[in-house]
Amino acid sequence: MKLRKLLFGLLLIFAVSEAKGQSFVTYYKKGESLSQSKNWPEAIEYLKAALQGSGIDKKSIATRNGVAAYFPNRELGIIYFMQGKKEEAKQLLEKSYRDEPTDRALEFLQKLDPAWMSNHQMATIPQPKPLFEKEKLEKNAESVEGGGSLTFKIPVRNEGEGRFDNGKIRIAAATPVKGVEFEPLVAVGDVRGGGSRLVQITIRTNQLLTDGKVALTLTLESESGTVWDELPVSFGTLSPPAPLMKLVGLVAANDAKLVLEKGRRLKAVKLMLKNEGRGTLTKPRITLTLNEQPITTSTNGLTTILAGETATIPCEFFIPSSFVAATATVGVTVQEGSGTYTFSEKIAVPVQEPVTPLVHFDKTMTQWEGIREGFITRLSQPTLKYAVVNESDEPSKDLIVKVVQAPTNVGLLVPASKKVAPLESNKTVGDEAKLSVSPKLLKGNLAKFTLRLENPQGKLLDKMDVEVPVLVPTKSKVSIPSAEESHNLTVKIGEFLENNFYFNLRSMGSADEDIETKSNFQKELVRLCFKKGDKVSIGNDIVPSELILAGKFPEAYEAESYLNNLFLWYDSYQVDFQSDDARFSPILFSDKGVPYVDVYVSKTFTGKSKSKDFFGVTVTQENLLQIKIVFDRYRQSNGKWDSRQLSVKGVEKVKIPTTIAVFPTADEWEKKEANEKNELMSLSSTLNGLVENLKSKLPPTTKRLVAEHFMKKDGKSEExxxxxxxxxxxxxxxxxxxxxxxxxxxxxxxxxxxxxxxxEGTYELGTAGLKLKINVRNFRTYESVGEAEAIINPELLGIATK
Incomplete structure (x- = not known):
């Protein structure tokens, strides 16, 4: 009855999906998979369904997902062999071998009949007989010019019954010919018995080709080298023709239409010449005129222009302000070095009044100096470097530059207006604007300014917007925890988890307790471990992993839901925490300054479910948990820090990170406490040497150093x-x-x-350690007066290098 339902379902699916194409391949793959697991009854039905779609075995068949092998006759025959149905097996295996001979089919045929491959039977195996269909030879031309190509198309027909596999055509010239190129072997591919395949052969030529005739021989060969047929072909050759130049473009530097502006010099104009002939233009001499006046061009070492190639020639144009015509005439002359070929052409180019100011800022030359790692900070003395360009044909003078804040940047003052030095025609002058920083007032993260270029009458000639990031490092309000504090905290956390979290969670799963007692354990766990109002998430380890991976259950539950599900789904369960091997992160701080510690501990859960979704399933999960513990941190009367009011903020399943080994156990924190004093002494020794070196470079009158928080080169810092x-x-x-x-x-x-x-202090963490660089500057000139460097052992800082 089960097989009948399966067959009916397969036939129904086949009828619906046949229009989608190649559905029989899906049935074949399913049947093959079932056969490998020896589920032969179902495998037979899937393979029969596949045969209804296509009954021919093939080593490759196109599907929607690519190419796949397809052998339903062979695999069904093997199943019948396994079931002892030898006659049915032999018929299917022989059918498969006729369609597509394979070693797997031969293996089982010889198990049925060891003499199956005798000479008498081999004679009955279909053989190929490939031949050229010479009367159908096509070529796209009778001759070819140098640099061109010629194509032959020749059908290959298999007059035999067997498949012609991996055939090839060998191409050979009767005598070597200069300027002719071709692939010596061209693949034919597979040709079924009675079938035909069209093969294309391309002959390429180059500039060395001469007038004449080329004779080639095409040889049809099998993959093993057996020659089946030969075909001589020939074609005429012509030497390359002469070049044919054409002006195909005269555009601006940005490839826009070229429009000349009065009084402005246009640089990097592109003159584009294309060789539309088949010959190469050698050693070209290119001359250019504007209104009959010669223009200097740069050919950039151009020695040839090949057939089909476009050469781009950079040049400059200038139209004086007094020019009155609406167009200018550009003349182009190209001459081959030998003088055998000359090309010339004239075109009209539009002329207009300037669209943008002739005197303006050069935005590419703007840069900031006197800032720290690309940021304005409290101790910066920012200087904005800029340049003004005069593109007119007349000198400019008495120009004014103004720096305007838009909007006002708190803690930054801009200079008053400044005169620009006199500018000659087509010249550039650089200048700078020095800003002032008020350390106590500086705020924000981005400063914006507008530079205005005005004439003596206050008319705006040009403006430029600039911006620079602002960084205001602040002194940390958090005192770095000592190893002594961390060790004391790990002891508290261990006791807190064991007495409140682990104990109550285990007791809720005890088979010896009644429901009311278990409920009380649950309430105690919530009261003692979670802070009221907190949303705590617990990783889901009480559902089979495969159901979580399938998306039927979440990766984690809120704590209340997790505990309620435990209570509802399990009459009893066992929980084991490897608390002796737990590892503790250093004391960390959230963005809001809340201290916390991550505890990594292994947990094993085992229980038999009574949930309707996985009823009767024994769920076993072993996971590494990351338990986040938050607490209040306070300073004692002796100045040392301590902790209180511990609570669980989250319980997450994690994969074992490669960094977990650096997190100490409780015993290892105790050892760190003992090593801490020695480390601080070693760090002080290193820094004492740096200070000694730095002091030797400073004036002996130095009394105070004004500093900001040390930072990396990207402006970030690690407290x-x-x-x-x-x-x-x-x-x-x-x-x-x-x-x-x-x-x-x-x-x-x-x-x-x-x-x-x-x-200024900058640092970089590398394999050798933490490289600290100190730079001392004059607060008026911002010039460096002394530098010193030191390499600090990262172990002294409690960090590890990569």
Whole structure:
């Protein structure tokens, strides 16, 4: 009955999907798969359904997804062989071997009859007989010119019954011919018995071709080299013709239509010449005129213009302001080096009044100096470099540049208007605008300005918008946790999880407790582990993994749903936490400064479900959990930090990250506490050497260094690296009687020359360690007065290099 229903379903699907094309390949693949798993009854029905679509075995058949093998006769015959139906098996295997001989079909035929491949039986195997259909030979021309190509089309017909597989045509010339190129072997492909395939052969020529005739022999061969047929062919050859030049374009630098403007010099105009002949133009001499006046051109070492090639010649045009005509005449002359070929042409180009100012800013020459790693910071002395271009044929003078803030940037002051130096015709002059920064007022993350170029009467000639990012590093409000604090916290977390989370979760699954007691354990877990009002997510490990991967259940539940599902789906279960091997991240801080620790612990869950969706299934999952613990951090009377009010913020299933090994266990945190003092002593030793080197380069009157937070070259900073260094560096400077002043507390107006300097710190983490570079600058000129570098062992900072 089951097989009848399956057959009816297959026939119904076949009828519906046949219009979609090649559905029988799907049935074949399904039947083949079932056969491999020895599910022969169902495999037979799928293979029979495939045979209704196509009953011919093929080594490759086109499908919607590409090319696939198709052997339903062979695979059905093998199943019958396995079932002892030898006669049916032999008929199908012989049918397959006739369609497409394969070793697999031969193997089972010889199991049926060891002498199946005797000479007598081999004679009955169909053989191919491929031949050229010589009367149907086609060629697209009787002759070919140098640089052209000629195509032969010749049908190959298989007059035998067997398939002609992987045939080829060998091409050979009776005698070597210069200028003729062809592939010596051309693939024919497969040709079925009684079938035909059209093969195309392309003969290419080059500039070495001479007048004459070429004779070739086409040989039809099998893959093994057996020669089946030969066909001589020939065609005439002609040497390449002369070049034929044509002016195909005269455009502006941006490929737009060329329009000349009075008083403006147009650079990088493109003159485009195309050789539309078959000959090559050698050593071309190109001359250009504008209104009969010669124009200098640059051929950029142009030595030839090949047939079909377009050459682009850069040139400059200038029309004086006094020009009155609406068009100008451009003359072009091209002459071959030998003088055998000459081309000339004249075209009219429109002339108009200037569309944009002749005197304007050169936006490509704008740049910022006196800023830090591309940012304006509290200690920057930003200078905007710019350039003004005079494209007119007359000098310009008394021009004014104004810098306008749009909108006003808090903490930045712009200079008053500034006169531009006199500009000669077609010249460029550079200048700068120095801005002032108020460290205590600087805000925002992007400063925008508009530069205005005006004449003495205040008329706007040009304007340019510029912007620069602003970075205002702030001193961290968070004190970096010590190893002692971290160790004490791991002990608290271990006890908190074991007594509140692990214990209650295990007790909820106990087979010895009644429902009311289990419910009380659930309430206690929620009360003791989760902060009221928090949304806590717990990774789903109480559903079979395959149902989660299939999208039928979520990857995680909210804590309340997770615990309720445990209560409803399982009468009992077992939970095991490998708490002795748990690893703890350092104390971390969220964007809002909330401290937390990630705990990595392995958990095993086992339980027999009573959920209707997977009733009676024993669910077993083993996962690595990442438990996020948040807490309150407070300073004790002795100045040390401690923690209280621990709660679970999230429980997530994670794959084992490669970095987990760097997270210590509770015992390892205890060892870190002991090593911390030695590390700080080593870090101080390194920084003392840097300060000693730096002090030797500073004026002996130096008393104060004004500094911002250290940063990477991209403007970013890692507090866990830099604040530890800054704190120790402050101490090392103090030993040299130099005081560190934070930039946000500094007033430039009260600064004392030769006593106060600006200090920049940049760093880069590499394989050798953390490279720290200190640069001290004069606060008035922003010039560097001293630099020092140091390589800090990353282990002293609690970090690892890649």
């Amino acid at each position: 866990i690296y830099t604040y530890k260094i800054e704190n120790e560096l402050t101490t090392s400077l103090a030993l040299k009687k130099i005081k560190w002043i934070n930039a946000e507390d500094w007033d430039p107006l009260k600064a004392v020359p030769n006593e106060e300097f600006l200090m």
